[in-house]
Amino acid sequence: MLGAIRARSQFARPLLLRLYHKPARNAQFKKLTSSDMEFFKRVLPAETILATPAVGGTSDPVELEGFNADWLNKYRGDSQVVLRPKTTAEVSQILKYCNENKIAVVPQGGNTGLVGGSVPVHDEVVLSLRNMNKVRSFDDISGIVTCDAGCVLEELDNYVGERGYTMPLDLGAKGSCQIGGNVATNAGGIRFLRYGTLHGSVLGLEVVLPDGTILDNLSTLRKDNTGYDLKQLFIGSEGSLGVITGVSITTPQRPSAVNVAVLGVPSYAAVQDAFRLARRRCGEVLSAFEFWDQSCMGAVLHHQQLKSPLASEFPFYVLVETSGSNKDHDDEKLGSLLEELMESGTVEDGALAQDEQQIRRMWMMREGIPESLGKTGATYKYDISIPIPVLYDIVGDIAGKLKTAGLYQSSADPVKIVCGYGHIGDGNLHLNVVADKFQNRVTEVFEPYVYEWVASHRGSISAEHGVGLMKRDYLGYSKPKEMIDYMRRIKAMFDPNGILNPYKVL
Amino acid sequence: MLGAIRARSQFARPLLLRLYHKPARNAQFKKLTSSDMEFFKRVLPAETILATPAVGGTSDPVELEGFNADWLNKYRGDSQVVLRPKTTAEVSQILKYCNENKIAVVPQGGNTGLVGGSVPVHDEVVLSLRNMNKVRSFDDISGIVTCDAGCVLEELDNYVGERGYTMPLDLGAKGSCQIGGNVATNAGGIRFLRYGTLHGSVLGLEVVLPDGTILDNLSTLRKDNTGYDLKQLFIGSEGSLGVITGVSITTPQRPSAVNVAVLGVPSYAAVQDAFRLARRRCGEVLSAFEFWDQSCMGAVLHHQQLKSPLASEFPFYVLVETSGSNKDHDDEKLGSLLEELMESGTVEDGALAQDEQQIRRMWMMREGIPESLGKTGATYKYDISIPIPVLYDIVGDIAGKLKTAGLYQSSADPVKIVCGYGHIGDGNLHLNVVADKFQNRVTEVFEPYVYEWVASHRGSISAEHGVGLMKRDYLGYSKPKEMIDYMRRIKAMFDPNGILNPYKVL
Incomplete structure (x- = not known):
């Protein structure tokens, strides 16, 4: 076990990982040979294998492009083989073989991640779960769904939606991300x-371990206190401990009434005041409280060809959503909240969606931000948790540093936008810096500064995006040494050869 | 590491653990000497140590009684030393010393458990957390409280209650159980x-490991995806991996309106129908849906000196609670639910609490059941999760088996009551068998039959009570061998000498 850890720490890595700097390939990993390819062909149906001529296959390397690069085109691997098994047994056979032969593997869901966690770094075999996409069972009384890991989130939400339930998570990438991911x-x-x-x-969860063991913990019980809750370790492990092949998840009742409003807010302090009052007035039906700044709004209106529902521009915008079981009650709760916010001047303008289409458009203003910024330029993305009162401070701070460095003053400078948006109720900010291109003289102004800033507020350098390749060297800013040591021991326990998603997380 | 596991499996245990049968003392654990006592006295203030003359102390063994026996008086240890540290540093020093000297330790919170998990089995040192009972911080905007592990649940609920929040858990033992436990x-x-x-x-969580390491993961962030979520392993580990000394927990807004109703229901099928409709009509304000049978009701009315709010007796009773932010809205939701349930005949009688006192009395009917059954006789308690449709079947099944065995037919037979109550929405039944005394000829009728029955429905032999000493030999009914193997490896990783809460869980 310890051998594997030591081997990894020998990588010739600089102290700080720079953009585009890849850790060196771990020479302990086997390069694929024709006998490996023969094994894969014996185990898997031909149509589930993509292999380039470099490993004796016939696939055009272009076909592997979508598996090798992330959607922001920031991280890129050089895998020559993509395996797309259809069953858990196939996953087990593949992993067992790769483990015995020290072949590195990167498990891949919808490949919608933002930290380089789901693409290969070098020539790892890509293990795509997309062919495992069936609902296995659904319990109509409890709302518990059990399904393959490769089910697309939006399709699952439609499936349970037809049965009166809703998936307990929703995100911009829902149309392509997979529940296993x-x-x-x-x-x-x-x-x-x-x-x-x-x-x-x-x-x-049903998880296949590197040695091929299938951990069957696909429980459909809300309560189960029989021993240590092992499945929790795999939640958030970014494919580095085992490959999730099946998921059972409890889904709440689908709300029969949904209301959405977009508000124009004069200051970040007012955003916080609005949030506090929203929790009090809307209580149990408050289902989202998102905010973004004017820079985000400018980009999203332009690139998504939307029109603001408000009469003028504001420093901040808030989207409030209520979801409940009684439309009249929710209308009354949200109505009285908005009235109180307007009267007190906490909010200066607001628009309430009148129909489904307006609801979708308002959500597009929030969910379209990442894509719109991406269209504006090369986007540095930070996803941080910090105490709510200081959450937005970092945006002005970084802008100031970039100005001082002469990088963000005039339209000729490389940095175009420094902006922030996120989930205020969760203390989660998405800090974005948009430049004309990725380059080190820009990066080094705010990296590792951002991480130091977060650490000084006892925040998290990754609220929800994960560590992946991007933040592997920065983990120490959010977790003490003793905890990282135990993480390494857990990694060594489940994956002693370190074949699963190497170069990531730890 | 493996040595410790092997050593434990060598215990001369019979295949099935019978009531009162203790596993033999593990000879690897050191018996306390005067030098050990001197160390404890050097580290801890004198008033925090209880030690009997057997180990050179002056405490009357009676003073240790409450630490050696569980509240049902079913499990009993023989500890001669109770340590009640006041700081995390003291806990760390104690554990480090005990680990180096192979002295077994049982961490103890409020000692309100039901599976023999919190009392010593032999002469383990009792490490009581009751002197660590301070709130460390509270964030008024987010509702996140950070506190010592020894804070009593009810006191914490009062503390956050004064600030507009509520603890996210509540149970009958709230007046003495501790948040760490x-x-x-x-x-x-x-x-x-x-x-x-x-x-x-x-x-x-802040956790002290057996070697004295303090794992500081006392995060107050709602979102934090930086590496494996180690704290999850300690949640539900029953003190066998580390000693929890600090907890931070998110607390929801305290509901300003609470309604409670008790319903008389003609059948278990109708209980399920009522639950389905309650979820639909009350949606987001439904905060409890508890049920119990007539046998439970008889015991609780008698022993708690309560009067049923209903005009007659019913096979089943349901307590529905709503908690929300708007009294009028909640009244309307619950009112229309009750109307619909009565009109359809799903419910035959119902009473709605008119004030705080009536709410408390109705809750007492549910929460007073365990104590009332305990006063009736020696109570065998099973806490199981099974799919809702078959949840109550086991009560009739066990009653039938006891009748066939001639143990539950007439008032002269040893078994007085076979009954069930629990949390229908969670698929969680508390099956209770009340006899004149604990004896093997009664036990063997339903043990391991209960566990086999649960396993055949892919249920859990411990929904919420845990494994402790009681179910250690039955873990295999709910978890596959591979998972238990990994649990053992995790135990060996954190506690290689096996000093923490030995003879329990695994």
């Missing part, structure tokens, strides 16, 4: 405020 | 339906 990365998203963490709503 | 046993209770599991609401 959501669980592996402990995805947060926009319903977190209402339904909480996946550590609470995931009831069971 | 709640977390260590992953307590469920009567608010689980609304606020979910502690795996979701606990944000951070």
